[in-house]
Amino acid sequence: MNIAAAANETLAHNSNLLVYSAMAVYTLAFVAHMSEWVFGSRSKVARTAAALTSQATAPATASAKVAQQGGGTAVLERPKVITKSAAGSRDVPDGPGAAGGTEKGDLYGRIAISLTVLAWGLHVGGVITRALSVQRAPWGNMYEFSTTFAAVAVGIYLLLLTLRKNVRWIGLPLVTTVLLDLGLAVSVLYTASDQLVPALHSYWLWIHVSCAILSGAVLYLGAVATLLFLFRDRYEAKLADPAGKQPGAFATSVLERLPSAASLDKFAYRVNATVFPLWTFTIIAGAIWAEAAWGRYWGWDPKEVWAFITWVGYACYLHARSTAGWKGRKAAWLGLIAFACYLFNYYGVNIFVTGLHSYAGV
Amino acid sequence: MSTKTDTPREPGPAADPGSDLGAAGSQLSTAPQEEVTLPSLGPIGWVRWFWRQLTSMRVALLLLFLLSIGAIPGSLIPQTSIDPVKVDQFKADHTTLGDIYDKLGMFHVYSSVWFSAIYLLLFISLIGCIVPRSWQFVGQLRGRPPGAPRRLTRLPAYTTWRTDAAPEEVLGAAQRLLKKRRFRAHRAGTAVAAEKGYLREAGNLVFHVALIVMLVAFAVGSLWKSEGGKLVTEGDGFANSLTQFDDFKSGAFFDTDTMEPFGFTLNKFEATYERSGPQKGTPRTFRAHLTYYTGADGKEHRRAVEVNTPLDIAGSKVFLLSHGYAPEVTVKDGRGKVVYQGAVPFLPQDPKNLTSTGVVKVPGAQTKDGKRNQLGFQGFFVPTFGGKGSGSMFSQFPALDYPVLTLTAYHGDLGVDSGLPQNVYQLQKKYLKQYKVKGAPLAKMMLPGETMKLPNGDGSIQFTGIKNWASFKITHQPGNGLALAGAVAALLGLAGSLFIQRRRVWVRAEPGADGVTVVEMAGLGRSESPRLPEELGDLAAALEPDAPLVPDAATGPDAPTTGSDAATGPESDPQPEPAPAAGSGSEDPAEPTDSDGPAEPSEGARA
Numbered sequence: 006m007n008i009a010a011a012a013n014e015t016l017a018h019n020s021n022l023l024v025y026s027a028m029a030v031y032t033l034a035f036v037a038h039m040s041e042w043v044f045g046s047r048s049k050v051a052r053t054a055a056a057l058t059s060q061a062t063a064p065a066t067a068s069a070k071v072a073q074q075g076g077g078t079a080v081l082e083r084p085k086v087i088t089k090s091a092a093g094s095r096d097v098p099d100g101p102g103a104a105g106g107t108e109k110g111d112l113y114g115r116i117a118i119s120l121t122v123l124a125w126g127l128h129v130g131g132v133i134t135r136a137l138s139v140q141r142a143p144w145g146n147m148y149e150f151s152t153t154f155a156a157v158a159v160g161i162y163l164l165l166l167t168l169r170k171n172v173r174w175i176g177l178p179l180v181t182t183v184l185l186d187l188g189l190a191v192s193v194l195y196t197a198s199d200q201l202v203p204a205l206h207s208y209w210l211w212i213h214v215s216c217a218i219l220s221g222a223v224l225y226l227g228a229v230a231t232l233l234f235l236f237r238d239r240y241e242a243k244l245a246d247p248a249g250k251q252p253g254a255f256a257t258s259v260l261e262r263l264p265s266a267a268s269l270d271k272f273a274y275r276v277n278a279t280v281f282p283l284w285t286f287t288i289i290a291g292a293i294w295a296e297a298a299w300g301r302y303w304g305w306d307p308k309e310v311w312a313f314i315t316w317v318g319y320a321c322y323l324h325a326r327s328t329a330g331w332k333g334r335k336a337a338w339l340g341l342i343a344f345a346c347y348l349f350n351y352y353g354v355n356i357f358v359t360g361l362h363s364y365a366g367v
Numbered sequence: 368m369s370t371k372t373d374t375p376r377e378p379g380p381a382a383d384p385g386s387d388l389g390a391a392g393s394q395l396s397t398a399p400q401e402e403v404t405l406p407s408l409g410p411i412g413w414v415r416w417f418w419r420q421l422t423s424m425r426v427a428l429l430l431l432f433l434l435s436i437g438a439i440p441g442s443l444i445p446q447t448s449i450d451p452v453k454v455d456q457f458k459a460d461h462t463t464l465g466d467i468y469d470k471l472g473m474f475h476v477y478s479s480v481w482f483s484a485i486y487l488l489l490f491i492s493l494i495g496c497i498v499p500r501s502w503q504f505v506g507q508l509r510g511r512p513p514g515a516p517r518r519l520t521r522l523p524a525y526t527t528w529r530t531d532a533a534p535e536e537v538l539g540a541a542q543r544l545l546k547k548r549r550f551r552a553h554r555a556g557t558a559v560a561a562e563k564g565y566l567r568e569a570g571n572l573v574f575h576v577a578l579i580v581m582l583v584a585f586a587v588g589s590l591w592k593s594e595g596g597k598l599v600t601e602g603d604g605f606a607n608s609l610t611q612f613d614d615f616k617s618g619a620f621f622d623t624d625t626m627e628p629f630g631f632t633l634n635k636f637e638a639t640y641e642r643s644g645p646q647k648g649t650p651r652t653f654r655a656h657l658t659y660y661t662g663a664d665g666k667e668h669r670r671a672v673e674v675n676t677p678l679d680i681a682g683s684k685v686f687l688l689s690h691g692y693a694p695e696v697t698v699k700d701g702r703g704k705v706v707y708q709g710a711v712p713f714l715p716q717d718p719k720n721l722t723s724t725g726v727v728k729v730p731g732a733q734t735k736d737g738k739r740n741q742l743g744f745q746g747f748f749v750p751t752f753g754g755k756g757s758g759s760m761f762s763q764f765p766a767l768d769y770p771v772l773t774l775t776a777y778h779g780d781l782g783v784d785s786g787l788p789q790n791v792y793q794l795q796k797k798y799l800k801q802y803k804v805k806g807a808p809l810a811k812m813m814l815p816g817e818t819m820k821l822p823n824g825d826g827s828i829q830f831t832g833i834k835n836w837a838s839f840k841i842t843h844q845p846g847n848g849l850a851l852a853g854a855v856a857a858l859l860g861l862a863g864s865l866f867i868q869r870r871r872v873w874v875r876a877e878p879g880a881d882g883v884t885v886v887e888m889a890g891l892g893r894s895e896s897p898r899l900p901e902e903l904g905d906l907a908a909a910l911e912p913d914a915p916l917v918p919d920a921a922t923g924p925d926a927p928t929t930g931s932d933a934a935t936g937p938e939s940d941p942q943p944e945p946a947p948a949a950g951s952g953s954e955d956p957a958e959p960t961d962s963d964g965p966a967e968p969s970e971g972a973r974a
Contacts, residue, residue: 086526086900086907197644206652207675282861289854298675300594300686300842302850303585305449305477310442317435321428323865328424339432346435358442 016138017197023131024152028187030124031180037117038103038177044113045105046258097241099264102173117176118166125159128187132156144214145205147355151190155183158222172272174263178229209294216287221347223280224319228344230273231337238266238334270337274326277340281319288312307358311350318343421488422495430489437485441476444468448475490582497575504568512551515558515873519889522873524900526907527887530876530914534884537876540913544906550872558875567893570863573856580853587846593617593626594843599633600693600710600836606630607683607841626843627681631659634669636690636835640765648719648765655687655837672839683843691715691723694748694772695832698727701735701825706742710834713748714792720762723748726794727774727828730783735824741781742821743794744828746774746810772830775810776802776821869893872906876914886914 104110132153136143143149162179165172240260243252252260263269291312292302303309322339325331331339420426445453454474458465472479519525530537538559545552545561552561595612597605605611607629617623637654641647655672661681672678678685693710700706706729713725727744734740751764752771760773780798783789802809802822811819813830820827870892879885888910890903 086524086904088900089521089523089525197646206673209675278865282858282865285858285861289858292854293851294675296847297677298686300677300684300840301844302847305441305446307442310438314435314438317431317438321431321435324424324428324431328428330425331428354442 013138013140016134020131020134020138021191023127023134024187024191027124027128027131028184028191030120030127031184031187034117034120034124035177035180035184037113037120038180041103041110041114041117042177042259042262043110044107045101045103045110045262097265097267099171099268100174100260100262103177103262105262114173114176117180118173121159121176121180122163125156125163128152128156128159142211142214144210144218146196147194147351148190148196150214150218150351151186151194154218154222155186155190157218158225159183161222161226171264171268174233175226175229178233179226182225182229207294207298209290209297213287213290213294216283216290220280220284220287221351223276224284224344224347227273227276227280228341230269230276231340231344233263234266234269234273235334235337235341236260237263237269238337241266270333273337273340277319278323281323284316284319288316307354308350311346311354315343315346315350318346418495421492424496427489427492427496430485430492433485434489437476437482440473441482444473444476446474446476448477486582490579493575493579497572497579500568501572504565504572507568508565511553511555512560512562512871514555514560515875515889519873519875519887522889522891524890524903525888526903527885528907528911528914529879529883529885529917531917532884532914534876534878537884537886537910537914538874541874541876541910544909544913545872545874548906557877558873560871560873562869562871564867564869566863567867567869568864570860570865570867572860574860574864577853577857577860581850581857584846584850584853587849588618588844590618590620591846592842592844593621595841596688596838597841598712598836598838600712601633601635601834602710604630604632605839605841607681612841613838627661627683629659629661629665629681629683631657631678631680631685633837634658636837638690638766638835650765653687653690653837655690655839657685659685683841686840686842688838688840689715690835690837691721692748692750692767692770693834693836694725694770694830695834696727696744696772697829697831698729698732698742698744699826699828700729700732700742701740701823702733702737703735703826704733706732706826710832710836712792712836717762719765721750721765722760722762725792728781728783728791728794730781732778732826740778740825741783742826743777743781743796743799744774745777745794746772748772752812767833770833771812771814773810773812774819774828775808776819776828778802778821778825868898870899870902872903874910883917884914886910 102114104114132143132149135149135152139145143153158179162172162175236256237260240252240256243249264272288309291309295304295306295309296302318339322336322343325336325339445457447454457474458469468474472481476482516522532540534557538554538557541559542552542554542561545559548563550561550563551565552559554560593615594617595615597611597613599605607626609615609623609626633655635656637652637656639651641649641651653674656669657672657678658667658669659678659680660667670678672685672687674687677687691713693712695710696707697705698707707727711725711727713723715721715723724745724747726746727742729742729744732740732742747760749760749762749769749771750766751762751768753759753761753763754769760771763769777794777796777799779800782795782798789795802825804822809819809822811817813819815830815832818827818829870890872888872890875887876884888903888907890899892899
């Protein structure tokens, strides 16, 4: 037992080193992302404004898109599909991204992504060594949950990048929050590597907590997109109304490089809708575990209540998005509130409210 | 997308953009339509208005939002059902606020009138929504996909080409193709109408019905449940009957006659704790070894019960809740007779290191001259004593490393003969006198084996050993299976309603002006999806062998297959409003005729 404990401590120590190294590299990635945004601001593209003003005269060209078909001669052999957006949408093209079409900005952006990949490798290494040091799922306390959460969020981002989705715009906010999350984890929430209390000895730990982490990480990406949607939407609304107040130079410089409000909204919706069943499953799995551990599947424990509130919040968001008068900004606010509930359920309930879920010593 | 689409097809240009799709766009979902009309006067009118409001999406949304807000106070204010002691504490600390909260039902939020009102209204709204939608859905399943709208170019995804094949052949091939791809397809005039993804709506309905099932299961569970606690010392047992429980709660409809006969004995309780490191003292294992039986003369079985592994027995479950220590004592009275011998459970006051308190009541004791002299002992038990130097009776570790029992003694009348129920963990000191030695209360710290003598030769108490006790929760909760079934159905329904796309595809083939067949294909989905154009492209490609392309005379050789010529006309209508300029021309047949427009759409290309 003692020999094992000694070996564990070496691993735990290595895990901490890896997490600290990951933070250092994330910081470099953060700097690179900042450079990307700074260099990108030098190009004066003003595409959005151009699109919005040109729309008044020639909407047809902007609205028509050709769906991607196979390359080469196949294009000639196949009828092209013409798509048309729903009435009422602005039909603004996506911004060029942080680099703003500049070569230098793009270079820094690529450096930032490479650094993020490297940092993520170290980060995942840290999580795995932590798990090995305790021979269990590394989700027994808030420190472990936070580090895994950040690793999963970055992992999903990198996965979307490899799937060639247009998600480079999320890089800077993501790296920033990952640094904040890890900073909190290593300073405030740190708990030395140890075994679990008996209540956590269950295979449901693997199922319930992993789903909670995965849902949270995806919902986080949705929330970032929703927040940016709100900014970008107001920006587009201002541009669409030349008589009204126009956005400032800084806002223009940043916001014009983001994807269009419609794209951000769509991304947020897709992300949230995809993960909503998983969040539902997280709660159901938690209920099944609660039934096994405490004798009731639902007992209005604060954690359960807030998981339920989060669930209802996202249900509101999904309904609002398909209800006239609520779609758009109102639905976006609901989405943000729902994510705030998730965050409160994690930080607020664990730290400030006593309940059955608060046995891990933070 | 809440246009009133129940009106028959209306090709008028003044109608809103959705209406030129006519029935084609209708009922792609059975989502309720928004009503904005004011109610007519009269009670029936008001009831109808109220019902419509309640079942509208907007009110449902509002109720959902209220439900989540209403759930918040219950997580922040102590709840009677979870921790009654905390509630009392709160009331004592905040007298005014406590009263207000009490009136608002804040100490039992989840069973309060207003919270129940919210969720009941929500569920009524839900039922009012599901029932008509289910009928509509059944109607849609029995009916056929609506025919093609006149102007397919208006649809979100559209393609066209010219072919040598006869219209009949093309339509036949299209119908076969669509059926092969599991669309429901039928011929309607010069077009094939097809629809797919009905499981989306089915999933949606299943999900909402499952929510109701879960509510019913929850109600059944709380009305028929029973839940009791029992503290068992090693060697002792429990049999499932009302009198055996230390505390017992049951739902309104629970009938004690239905309690199944079963029981168990606690043979041994094991606990291990972290011995070192920052989490020293944190429990690592709790295991209760039981021998149990079911039925009146059931066979005995052995099993270990742990925190996450309850014992499933005769429809009930036995959970391990907590544990503690029960010092074994032997009490002799003034006559030297053993009047009490056994283990007395002490309750932990400090959950981490198990500093415990308890009492020993000896009602049968007498003085040496035979007078009635009931004895009571009160004190602390610590599993790991800090040593004489520490000066306090606080345990340093939860395991039995250095067990010490400290007792003081009382004599007189315990009050147990009055017939009134008494807390077994407290002494009622009203008629008791504390033993004193030279004016100071008698107290002694005892190690196992040690004895404390009472003054006046009134007897002695010996600390003979320590047993573990474990407390169990025995619950019987019907409706768990139903709740689980509901949850699984809800999950599947939800996945179906979010991941399946419901979409319609139309294929029209008509002879053009020059006798060459013009094929048009268009798709419509409930929501804008990038998959719809892709699917339409795939379908078009799959249909091509049966409707080979003929180069368009009007366009350049580099883009012979473009559909833009057909698209440019209608596409140039400003989208949000019906076009005033195009208004006069919109009565034209929807059929695209060749125009000289160059292939523009590709310009907007993918980013």
